Amino acid sequence: MDALKTSTDVFFLLMGAVMVTAMHAGFAFLEVGTVRRKNQVNALIKIFTDFCISTVAYFFIGYTIAYGIDFFGPAPVISGAAEKAPEAFGKNGYTLMKFFFLLTFAAAVPAIISGGIAERAKFWTQALASAAIVAVLYPLFEAATWGERWGVQKWFEGTFGAKFTDFAGSIVVHCVGGWMALAAVLLLGARRGRYRKDGTVVGIPPSNIPFLALGSWALSVGWFGFNVMSAQKVSDITGLVAVNSLMAMAGGLLAATIVGKKDPGFVHNGPLAGLVAICAGSAVMHPIGALATGAVAGGLFVVAFNLCQNRLRIDDVLGVWPLHGLCGLWGGIAAGIFGAVALGGMGGVSFWAQLVGSLIGAGYAFIAGGLVYLILKVTLGIRLTDEEEHVGADIAIHKIGAYPEDDLVRPR
Amino acid sequence: MDALKTSTDVFFLLMGAVMVTAMHAGFAFLEVGTVRRKNQVNALIKIFTDFCISTVAYFFIGYTIAYGIDFFGPAPVISGAAEKAPEAFGKNGYTLMKFFFLLTFAAAVPAIISGGIAERAKFWTQALASAAIVAVLYPLFEAATWGERWGVQKWFEGTFGAKFTDFAGSIVVHCVGGWMALAAVLLLGARRGRYRKDGTVVGIPPSNIPFLALGSWALSVGWFGFNVMSAQKVSDITGLVAVNSLMAMAGGLLAATIVGKKDPGFVHNGPLAGLVAICAGSAVMHPIGALATGAVAGGLFVVAFNLCQNRLRIDDVLGVWPLHGLCGLWGGIAAGIFGAVALGGMGGVSFWAQLVGSLIGAGYAFIAGGLVYLILKVTLGIRLTDEEEHVGADIAIHKIGAYPEDDLVRPR
Amino acid sequence: MDALKTSTDVFFLLMGAVMVTAMHAGFAFLEVGTVRRKNQVNALIKIFTDFCISTVAYFFIGYTIAYGIDFFGPAPVISGAAEKAPEAFGKNGYTLMKFFFLLTFAAAVPAIISGGIAERAKFWTQALASAAIVAVLYPLFEAATWGERWGVQKWFEGTFGAKFTDFAGSIVVHCVGGWMALAAVLLLGARRGRYRKDGTVVGIPPSNIPFLALGSWALSVGWFGFNVMSAQKVSDITGLVAVNSLMAMAGGLLAATIVGKKDPGFVHNGPLAGLVAICAGSAVMHPIGALATGAVAGGLFVVAFNLCQNRLRIDDVLGVWPLHGLCGLWGGIAAGIFGAVALGGMGGVSFWAQLVGSLIGAGYAFIAGGLVYLILKVTLGIRLTDEEEHVGADIAIHKIGAYPEDDLVRPR
Amino acid sequence: MKLVSAIIKPFKLDEVREALLGLGVTGMTVTEVKGFGRQKGHTEIYRGAEYAISFLPKIKIEVAVKSEMADRAVEAIAKAAKTGSIGDGKVFVFDIDQALRIRTGETNDDAI
Amino acid sequence: MKLVSAIIKPFKLDEVREALLGLGVTGMTVTEVKGFGRQKGHTEIYRGAEYAISFLPKIKIEVAVKSEMADRAVEAIAKAAKTGSIGDGKVFVFDIDQALRIRTGETNDDAI
Amino acid sequence: MKLVSAIIKPFKLDEVREALLGLGVTGMTVTEVKGFGRQKGHTEIYRGAEYAISFLPKIKIEVAVKSEMADRAVEAIAKAAKTGSIGDGKVFVFDIDQALRIRTGETNDDAI
Ligand SMILES: Nc1ncnc2c1ncn2[C@@H]1O[C@H](COP(=O)(O)OP(=O)(O)O)[C@@H](O)[C@H]1O
Numbered sequence A, B, C: 001m002d003a004l005k006t007s008t009d010v011f012f013l014l015m016g017a018v019m020v021t022a023m024h025a026g027f028a029f030l031e032v033g034t035v036r037r038k039n040q041v042n043a044l045i046k047i048f049t050d051f052c053i054s055t056v057a058y059f060f061i062g063y064t065i066a067y068g069i070d071f072f073g074p075a076p077v078i079s080g081a082a083e084k085a086p087e088a089f090g091k092n093g094y095t096l097m098k099f100f101f102l103l104t105f106a107a108a109v110p111a112i113i114s115g116g117i118a119e120r121a122k123f124w125t126q127a128l129a130s131a132a133i134v135a136v137l138y139p140l141f142e143a144a145t146w147g148e149r150w151g152v153q154k155w156f157e158g159t160f161g162a163k164f165t166d167f168a169g170s171i172v173v174h175c176v177g178g179w180m181a182l183a184a185v186l187l188l189g190a191r192r193g194r195y196r197k198d199g200t201v202v203g204i205p206p207s208n209i210p211f212l213a214l215g216s217w218a219l220s221v222g223w224f225g226f227n228v229m230s231a232q233k234v235s236d237i238t239g240l241v242a243v244n245s246l247m248a249m250a251g252g253l254l255a256a257t258i259v260g261k262k263d264p265g266f267v268h269n270g271p272l273a274g275l276v277a278i279c280a281g282s283a284v285m286h287p288i289g290a291l292a293t294g295a296v297a298g299g300l301f302v303v304a305f306n307l308c309q310n311r312l313r314i315d316d317v318l319g320v321w322p323l324h325g326l327c328g329l330w331g332g333i334a335a336g337i338f339g340a341v342a343l344g345g346m347g348g349v350s351f352w353a354q355l356v357g358s359l360i361g362a363g364y365a366f367i368a369g370g371l372v373y374l375i376l377k378v379t380l381g382i383r384l385t386d387e388e389e390h391v392g393a394d395i396a397i398h399k400i401g402a403y404p405e406d407d408l409v410r411p412r
Numbered sequence D, E, F: 001m002k003l004v005s006a007i008i009k010p011f012k013l014d015e016v017r018e019a020l021l022g023l024g025v026t027g028m029t030v031t032e033v034k035g036f037g038r039q040k041g042h043t044e045i046y047r048g049a050e051y052a053i054s055f056l057p058k059i060k061i062e063v064a065v066k067s068e069m070a071d072r073a074v075e076a077i078a079k080a081a082k083t084g085s086i087g088d089g090k091v092f093v094f095d096i097d098q099a100l101r102i103r104t105g106e107t108n109d110d111a112i
């Protein structure tokens, strides 16, 4: 019975890990579709490479920071197969599986940043930044919240009467990723020709809406693994998380479609906005609260993206700061609103804990991300040369474009 | 033990829901690849938006009609977490999860219709039709069959000695979707320039076979969730359903490849034809019966599509009436044939019950669908203007094409 | 309890089968992206058709050869639903489900070969070869290894002190597929214009890197089903297999990226190289051993591909011999190295058993594949005519190109 | 010999081709071009940024004819390509100095 | 009438168009072409095989003008298209024999 | 100066380019075009509907040369482009009125 439970837990987490890994393909295609043709190859390679670098960084350093356990013992021990394997590793390699599951979250942070800095960032410095973030900066925040290390959650409980709740990472993953991306984007500067001398924006058209849509679908579908499997044990699974995710996704899409006037860029980011926002509170809200949370996020994304692009003149290519940074922030706070029993929620959350925790997350990420990219900027440089940016990251970095046969026959 | 069972059930249904949600991406890409370039964006947005509208419609109205239960109580109650939550909600949010699973079926109906009416239907009226169908018309039929409401199944049992069997929806979902689509297509009329004055057909070429194939793969793979998870409880799972689906898929593809002379449009619809047809009887047939059922469906699709396009002059863009309407009808009947013990099946099905139930499904859908689209036609209008149709739904409705960078450099 | 166990096993294998089926979409898109535009449709149809032909061949013949059991009894018996169904079929259709799972492996062999012989092989002869391989030649080797038939594994145990270990098929599937492909490619000859008279290679550019990347992602994600579900029972699941697969994937990508100088073709085959190599030893290595195994495979692929293309002048279009044949071989051997307790592994493997078993696999496949394609070559012919190859397999075989709308407007 | 070069609306291509074939012309060469003129382009919008599509898709048909046939060719094209609305396009006629059919080596009037 | 035909660098298109509009020209036709000349192409590499991209993307602008305007048009184009580096392109001028506006039937100078 | 304009089969492009370079030509401009002529297109079929592909892909090469070189250029192209089967294409020669190299301002014979 216990054996079946554990092995079902491993199976459960595996499916979660697989689904979130598939989301990374979604990140890749969302970016491929949004950037210009001359930067598509680089978008693809960047996402996949950063995922693999994150794997190594989180295995050797990050996970140990977050949860105080390492995998340097022999295989029979770390997989729990040996008779006297410490309990912390679980049976059936449960803890290894958990590492994999949580890695897919950690690796989302560079994937988020990638979308903001697209079309002009250097390849290897970005890889280095990814390594630093996933090895150290992300796990520090993860340790304090999900890892319950260093008494931070105790402090929340003592001060606000409830821990800071972030069930599936509106703050830990998305808000952190989004605000790190903001710092990186500001340090990098806008793409060449993005703004006229008078400050007005020049539209840089996306290359491929179907690829963008493919990315959006892969992210949306995989997200159910992101959220539901955050229970981490099958005994803690609940259909509530699944339906709340669904409702927030629907709310996000519908609001973005209406506010964004059926623009395909807004429509396909709408469900993502809703899903970013529901992560934190998906286990505590009522589905109608989730619908509202998602709808607010969908509308917020459209408004904030326009503001960011046209007023603030921040050249965040995919709009990852509005999407992950702001909708994530909203999600952290929304858990404190719609989680309340009065609004049909499960209770056990504190509005103030949520507000404070969320703001700390955003602030920490902005500073930590700023530091990493600042150091890299003044040392190795984070930006392609003008010439490289002009010919495109594909030819400049990878020596080949996205459609080589076409390029040979009809170079553009 | 019971706890593990319930939580595994939720996990099981979750995976089903996720797979069927992924099928909707398949519907989108099947349509993107089949329509002309100028209608690709609209295809993508229509499918995703209608899925989200269906979510809301089925949550607030449809599910309640079909199963007599609503989700307006507080979260702890509807998720079964509260001590005295009514049993009907199950533990671990089982009923919520079931709602999600069944929503993905309900939302398939507008997705099916979408493929028939492509390239000329208005956006918001179609959204309205989706809402009406998923909120009311589809659930009415679902209630009578799967919901076992109003004594309909009792009548079947009394009259034919067996209930009307539709394990995974050959009739409830596909046949209903296909015949509603037929009504919509007839009311809408053919695309501009589709038929010459002498009635001969003008080929309107598909834009992108790889996208079409991607859609076909997403649908085929996800279909195993559609069929196997229709058991709804893991204890009722059977490898028989999985293998029958596989065999029907293979039969469908092989027959369509041969009858359709390796035409990529036929080849990639072949597995779908087989899978549509096997839904109803997948739990009662022998795998060889499933192979035969699929093969007949694959051949039927090719023949019926040609007939429909060239003789009947029905401009059903993706061929959803032959695919879902006719192959679904065949599937409902085939369950009564190959389900028989004499043919190696599990028995417990009645040929007459299947025939009558299937025909009722087709008839009901044609009338119900006809009503919805007729009312919309005479009130709001269901068709784009000629000018809009000429420039394409993308620019007309979404103000942007599918490849904006390309359009800027080389408008077509 | 037992009932829950069995049904969870069926669920577990179902998810594996679904994931590996999705890998076949990956094979298709990897090939679509690599070949020229004029051969894309054929790539898609070939993979899907061969999968379906494999289904039929393995159901009626192959599985029976490998495991000595057939499915010709009535449905209640073969699904284990009948009271007195033989135990061999299991409850809940477990054995049927296992058939499906293992079919997806068997069908990978033609899919692997397909990538090598692309752009010039005849359609129906290749379909015939697929049938012969999946019905007979692959199952023979499978029977001797996984099926433990005919005392082969006993001989290994007696001779080397350990069975030949191939947990998820580095040898049984990949090495066998890769070496069969080599034989086929040699018998087929290079594509027209691939080599100049002086023997230097002429670059034939890939058509579409995003599709290639999509294929690579689908394969990588699905591979976790390939490896983890090879446990076949949920009680034998272990997170170790999942994490080893992950680490090998990361190692493979990173090595290929560095050795291959960020070339997108190498980068996207890198994770596949790592995953091919880890199949055999994923249940016995330490994650760091897996990282090393993957990294060696990633580097090996790049070096061997260049050698094969530029020196050996073997026109293996996708590089399936280096990828599956050589990295698979390395994986079989690596299990004997990194599986050792001394290197942190689980033990229970013999280096010599692995070396001998792996070489036998490669040799058997090369001879068996050679025979099939030789017979087909002298009888029906395996190669398109020059004219057909020139216009492309799409028009020649399928009478339509991959982008018909485009072709009509702007034929190339 | 003359080269008659016409810029027309793309959807008129088939009609113009038929008209030319009707005159006994046996060959022509077609190019996709973009036109700028009195007919105005349109604006596309993506995520709050505007793109002006100022060039419109047009088709250029070039047909080499014997000098005496030039006028009839111009007329036939103009008739077939006309819709009467802005953007119908232009026809230009140029002198051809020499012509050669590659396959046979025939020259000038025999070449076309 | 003259046809001024210029091969230019693609990113100069907007400037050249503005320059022509400045002269009072009301229409032009643009074609994507590939150029081969002193400016060299580049090499792409894929999986160890090299691809020489010897033809570079260029834009051909064709504008029909009254004869007296040809020189000014050539000058305006040359000024706007010039970067001073290799590959800036060429301007050729041809005689037009006849011209016709399809929509109105106007001919020659009135047609352009 | 003369403009030699040739319509050829696409796969002959490299050979024609080599032939022209062999004559000392240093530049040329290439356009993808579609040709209609004696060589017939083919029919594609999709789901029971037929599509006649009547226009075939061709390549247009334009090269400006000094007048005295025109004949040799025509000859070189014709030789390199010939396969002897239908559809090999045509070569036309036009008079160039003026030429200008944008980069340097050189004109006429110096410009090409
Ligand atoms: N002066 C010109 N030189 C070359 N092409 C021209 C010129 N004027 C117009 N065109 C071409 O003719 C097309 C139609 O011209 P436009 O002014 O829009 O309408 P219309 O021909 O009805 O007056 C343009 O899109 C352009 O391709």
Ligand SMILES: Nc1ncnc2c1ncn2[C@@H]1O[C@H](COP(=O)(O)OP(=O)(O)O)[C@@H](O)[C@H]1O
Pocket (backbone or CB within 6 Å): E007, E034, E035, E036, E037, E038, E039, E040, E056, E058, E085, E086, E087, E088, E089, E090, F026, F027, F028, F029, F030, F062, F063, F064, F065, F101, F102, F103, F112
């Ligand atoms: N003789 C020629 N005939 C036709 N086009 C030419 C000729 N020479 C050059 N071109 C065109 O002009 C473009 C620029 O020429 P190039 O020699 O590279 O630089 P530049 O114009 O600065 O001398 C070429 O890419 C080609 O399109």
Ligand SMILES: Nc1ncnc2c1ncn2[C@@H]1O[C@H](COP(=O)(O)OP(=O)(O)O)[C@@H](O)[C@H]1O
Pocket (backbone or CB within 6 Å): D026, D027, D028, D029, D030, D062, D063, D064, D065, D101, D102, D103, D112, F007, F034, F035, F036, F037, F038, F039, F040, F056, F058, F085, F086, F087, F088, F089, F090
């Ligand atoms: N009268 C013409 N004017 C312009 N282009 C022509 C003409 N005749 C033929 N062409 C071009 O030459 C190509 C080859 O002509 P075709 O009649 O097929 O063969 P051939 O050149 O061998 O006689 C055509 O595809 C077309 O592009």
